Amino acid sequence: MDTLDREIQTPNSGRKQGGLDREIQTPNSGRKQGGWITFPFIIGALAGLTLAAGGWMSNLIVYLIQVFNLKSIDAAQVSNIVNGGSSLFPIVGAIIADSCLGCFAVISIFSSISLLGTGFLALTATVNSLRPQLCIDGSSFCKAPSKVQFLVLYAGIALASIGQGGTRFTLATMGANQFRKPQQQGIFFNWYFFTLYTASVVSSTAIVYIEDNLSWGLGFGICVAVNFIGLAIFLLGNWFYLHDKPLGSPFMNIARVMVAAFKKRNLPLSPLSEDYYDEHNQAMTLEAAGPTNSFRFLNRASLKAEGDIGSDGSIAKPWSLCTVQLVEDLKTLIRIFPLWSSSIFLSTPIGIQLSLTILQALSMDRHLGQHFKIPAGSMIVIVLISTSIFLTLIDRFFCPMWQKLIGNSPSALQRIGIGHVLNMLGMAASALVESKRLKMVHAYHLQSQPTSVLPMSALWLFPQLVLVGIGEAFHFPGQVALYYQEFPASLRSTATAMIAMIIGIGFYLSTAIIDFLRRVTSWLPDNINNGRLDHVYWASTVVALVNFGYYLACAMLYTYQNVGKEVADSSG
Structure with a gap:
């Protein structure tokens, strides 16, 4: 894991990290917040949620074939869709956390969604009416699931996938936000990845073994239990966390650049750097006074025009003028x-x-x-x-x-x-x-x-x-x-x-x-x-x-x- 430590620490030497240097709210300055005191809560939550996700995702193909009588290739297709969805939702969780809710709220909400989804899956494995009649090996007359059975099954899979995807990398961001020094953040990432892999191995072996050899209901029930424990551990640490304040989605700024450049597409570019709006702040540290020559058509987004700048020197029309830093x-x-x-x-x-x-x-x-x-x-x-x-x-x-x-x-x-x-x-x-x-x-x-x-x-x-x-x-x-x-x-x-x-x-x-x-x-x-x-x-x-x-x-x-x-x- 030292490799990951080195890779993550190196880029942060001598400067702040975007996303990790965001404004931190400390409403109760009388108590210690952030730092290693938060570590057991975040790592405990990660372990519980990863165990829960791995316990049902690793064995999903087998469950669909053996319990829901799906054909093998169809089951593989469903598994691919589930893996894809759970991998896409981290970016959704990150955007929501950055733009409006913050990491704590996103993790709490998506962990609850995951708990609900694994609960539905456990019901399909324990309630006879929620799964089709058991198919005898080799039989060509296996009964397909009913619409209600499919509804409960796919609702559980969808909710569990969304919940798992929305928490995985948001937990990493929130954990790193608890530390100021890059070295401490690197150590946290070491333990984060170690816990992620270890919990995945345990869930893909121990829980899957229980599902295959003892009971699907017991295996999925364990997933529900560890999901609940992970959520409870995370919520118990709320007293000690440093809570990040959402600063708005950076993707909105990207859209602003493209819109502003399109609006000014007919304006001639200026060779003078003072004709471009360059506002230095803590999050943006561009050393060049003007925009670079690559992709020059985008430079118009930072080109000053009449009415773009207010009397106080700030941007008056955010969708018509952007900083040079945003363009770059x-x-x-x-x-x-x-x-x-x-x-x-x-x-x-x-x-x-x-x-x-x-x-x-x-x-x-x-x-x-x-x-x-x-x-x-x-x-x-x-x-x-x-x-x-x-x-x-x-x-x-x-x-x-x-x-x-x-x-x-x-x-x-x-x-x-x-x-x-x-x-x-x-x-x-x-x-x-x-x-x-x-x-x-x-x-x-x-x-x-x-x-x-x-x-x-x-x-x-x-x-x-x-x-x-x-x-x-x-x-x-x-x-x-x-x-x-x-x-x-x-x-x-x-x-x-x-x-x-x-x-x-x-x-x-x-x-x-x-x-x-x-x-x-x-x-x-x-x-x-x-x-x-x-x-x-x-x-x-x-x-x-x-x-x-x-x-x-x-x-x-x-x-x-x-x-x-x-x-x-x-x-x-």
């Missing part, structure tokens, strides 16, 4: 957008692999010894474990070795590039393993027996998951560092949530791709033993290869905006 912030986002888009297509093959790997595991021998059977929903925990292990190995061994050979530590762009390569290798390994599995299916004549288990160990799936996990250990911290360094100060509070947005879009794209392949090919029938899942993986490998080429082009053309200045500041 938008330019920074435009420059980084190609790199950001390449990360979307990095997440898409991973979304395809994670959902289809569970279907592979269901058809393979998952026994370890005579008495223990690996739950299919726990297979993805290999990704979490390998990521956690290699985060430390990369920091202790890879980075020092890289520095000895190259002369400096690997940059954020280099780390992301290595993650791209490992992702491609993971997809290729998936294709090779599936080819071997299909050969055994044909050898044992199991094409028409979807419930039969191959005499092929599910451990064959581990290498592809390990490769993807190692890739995440490279590209995930690399993306955290890149966006945190390069995003404008006014947007750094949502920079990390943008990574979750990338993952969400990637999962939705993976869902669309799977649906497209089902329509135009015969690769993904309901019985994967009759399909060509290996072709899907090879297609994902090709997509990853093309995207890697696109990433290389973007990375070579990209010029760091803040890293050089950061290094100079830290050395000075």
Whole structure:
């Protein structure tokens, strides 16, 4: 975890952090607020909420197939949509927290929504009338769920996904807001990610095992209980928190720049810096007196015109005039957008692999010894474990070795590039393993027996998951560092949530791709033993290869905006 500590602390040397230096309300100055006294409450809440989310999300595909009689590919599609939604909602939570409600209110509301959703799921597992009649293995006359059963099920999934997504990264922001020093914030982020991964591993193993071997009702009931405990722990810490005051959404400022530039599209640009409105304040520290020459058409947004400025020197028409800093912030986002888009297509093959790997595991021998059977929903925990292990190995061994050979530590762009390569290798390994599995299916004549288990160990799936996990250990911290360094100060509070947005879009794209392949090919029938899942993986490998080429082009053309200045500041 030292890697994440280093990545997060480096960008903040010698300057304030956007989002973390916001105005703090301390209504009761007579008591100590903020600091490490808040740590147990925030980390305890994170642990409870992560356990609850992982307990039902990790095993959702199996639950839909075994309890609600959904077809395997349909269940995988639902899982992809759920993963995408829970990854998109962090950015929604961050925007709401920044613009109007603040972190505490957002976490409290979304945690309650998550509790309600997991409660609905627990009801579907315990109340007989809320789920269809149990389907006998191999039967072709399985009863589909009724409209009411689907309504309760999807309401629970939707509420639980929204709640989980709205709290995950908002908790990280609120936790960092409790500390003033970058070093303390870095230590907090270390523990945040450690808790996130540890709780995910526990939920994907222990709770999933209970669901598969004891009772779905008991497993989902545990999810409800730990969600409630996490919410209660968070609320109990209210007495000690520093509460952030919402300062307005930075995305509104981006819209202002575009509107103002469009309104003044016919005005000629001036070569004089004094003709542009430049107002320095705590949140915006642009050193240049005038706008830069890149994307010059946007400079009109800060070009002064009659009536734009009031008698006191402030902006009289906010949708007609913006500061030079706001214009430059938008330019920074435009420059980084190609790199950001390449990360979307990095997440898409991973979304395809994670959902289809569970279907592979269901058809393979998952026994370890005579008495223990690996739950299919726990297979993805290999990704979490390998990521956690290699985060430390990369920091202790890879980075020092890289520095000895190259002369400096690997940059954020280099780390992301290595993650791209490992992702491609993971997809290729998936294709090779599936080819071997299909050969055994044909050898044992199991094409028409979807419930039969191959005499092929599910451990064959581990290498592809390990490769993807190692890739995440490279590209995930690399993306955290890149966006945190390069995003404008006014947007750094949502920079990390943008990574979750990338993952969400990637999962939705993976869902669309799977649906497209089902329509135009015969690769993904309901019985994967009759399909060509290996072709899907090879297609994902090709997509990853093309995207890697696109990433290389973007990375070579990209010029760091803040890293050089950061290094100079830290050395000075």
